[in-house]
Amino acid sequence: MPLPTTTTDLPTVTNPGPFGHQQRKNFLFPENFTQYNHGSYGAFPKVVQDDKIAWHQHAERDIDRWMRRELRPALADIRARVAEVIHCDKDELALVTNTTVGVNTVLRSLDFQPGDRILQFSTGYMSVDKTVRYICDTIPDVQLIEVPITFPLTDQEILDKVENTVKTHQQLKDGSRIRLAMVDWISSVPSIVHPIKQLVELLQGYGILVYVDGAHSIGQVHVDLADLHPDFYITNCHKWLFSVRGSAVLYVPKHHQHLIHPTAITADYKTGFVNEFAWMGTQDYSSLMSIRSAIDFRKQHGGEDAIISYTHSLAVAGGKAVAEILGTEGVTPLKGHDHQIGNMVNIRLPIKNLNNPKVNIYLELEDFVRIGNVWKKVIDELNAE
Numbered sequence: 001m002p003l004p005t006t007t008t009d010l011p012t013v014t015n016p017g018p019f020g021h022q023q024r025k026n027f028l029f030p031e032n033f034t035q036y037n038h039g040s041y042g043a044f045p046k047v048v049q050d051d052k053i054a055w056h057q058h059a060e061r062d063i064d065r066w067m068r069r070e071l072r073p074a075l076a077d078i079r080a081r082v083a084e085v086i087h088c089d090k091d092e093l094a095l096v097t098n099t100t101v102g103v104n105t106v107l108r109s110l111d112f113q114p115g116d117r118i119l120q121f122s123t124g125y126m127s128v129d130k131t132v133r134y135i136c137d138t139i140p141d142v143q144l145i146e147v148p149i150t151f152p153l154t155d156q157e158i159l160d161k162v163e164n165t166v167k168t169h170q171q172l173k174d175g176s177r178i179r180l181a182m183v184d185w186i187s188s189v190p191s192i193v194h195p196i197k198q199l200v201e202l203l204q205g206y207g208i209l210v211y212v213d214g215a216h217s218i219g220q221v222h223v224d225l226a227d228l229h230p231d232f233y234i235t236n237c238h239k240w241l242f243s244v245r246g247s248a249v250l251y252v253p254k255h256h257q258h259l260i261h262p263t264a265i266t267a268d269y270k271t272g273f274v275n276e277f278a279w280m281g282t283q284d285y286s287s288l289m290s291i292r293s294a295i296d297f298r299k300q301h302g303g304e305d306a307i308i309s310y311t312h313s314l315a316v317a318g319g320k321a322v323a324e325i326l327g328t329e330g331v332t333p334l335k336g337h338d339h340q341i342g343n344m345v346n347i348r349l350p351i352k353n354l355n356n357p358k359v360n361i362y363l364e365l366e367d368f369v370r371i372g373n374v375w376k377k378v379i380d381e382l383n384a385e
């Protein structure tokens with residue numbers, strides 16, 4: 001029984017795109033609907049959904065054959081394809097359903113000891129923050145150290161805040177040690193691309209393990225793990241890479257793999273990192289398989305450089321257009337800090353609030369002008385009340 005065919009067979013387009021409204025036909029949005037929130041749950045092209053369904057049907061035709069013989073090599077192939085995008089060894093990757101699971105996997109595997117401290121930014125994602133708090137609640141004398149962050153900040157100010165927090169802790173001389181730091185690559189609210197390479201270097205320089213929460217990274221920014229070498233890294237593929245929901249990738253370099261086990265232990269316990277994560281119990285693996293056609297779709301539309309360049313430029317220009325309509329400002333960029341914007345741009349609303357439209361290849365500048373005018377109308381009405 002042949003495996004579902006891959007869209008890789010289609011020619012790669014030499015001219016990137018087309019981007020903007022012409023892309024809408026490739027997605028599942030109804031007419032007259034504009035998606036400004038790609039960031040929370042992602043969105044996937046129809047061909048990727050078709051591919052997921054094809055994998056699902058393939059599995060159902062002969063489930064024994066799929067689960068027993070084909071699944072592991074098929075998942076290994078997905079890992080190899082992702083490894084090519086983020087520059088690492090495929091055997092340093094495990095496929096998991098989402099970032100929340102990936103964060104729990106590492107935090108609940110590590111053998112925290114009394115006196116260990118976990119560093120976290122005050123802007124960290126709530127579920128991640130709560131997972132850290134759970135660890136602190138369940139292991140005696142493990143405590144959270146928060147880096148207080150209020151944007152806007154320059155990259156150097158972010159680094160200084162982190163270093164000051166570490167130094168202040170060191171001065172306590174109470175026998176505790178910061179064992180792990182949780183660091184967002186791109187925070188959620190507000191959405192800020194952090195100086196991730198410098199942060200990893202800085203924290204590792206103090207002997208601290210660094211776990212990069214890259215929930216929003218693959219597909220939104222260039223990811224080069226060979227250059228970054230974090231201790232742990234997780235990214236959702238179902239946000240910016242365009243795969244179907246329930247697909248994420250956890251990176252654990254070989255020297256740390258003995259420390260990490262899946263949150264759900266299976267019969268493969270203690271058979272090695274790759275093996276332990278290759279079987280997560282009976283479930284539908286087709287969302288993970290859809291990563292393949294998501295990567296193919298991106299290649300066919302010009303690849304990572306072209307897509308990231310379009311979405312970033314549109315986020316910067318669109319954010320400025322909306323801020324102008326509202327007579328307000330962006331929380332970022334500070335002057336010369338456009339690189340703190342990925343595809344998600346923060347705009348201060350004149351009613352002491354913040355909004356952050358999130359851009360993908362199916363949007364155009366006129367969509368920002370429209371949303372800016374809608375907000376202006378609502379705010380004018382609120383002010384008139």
Ligand SMILES: Cc1ncc(COP(=O)(O)O)c(C=O)c1O
Pocket residue numbers: 039040098099100101125127128184186187188213215216236
């Ligand atoms: C920074 C950050 N970390 C973690 C998550 C959790 O991702 P998921 O819900 O896919 O597990 C999100 C979700 O938006 C996020 O923004």
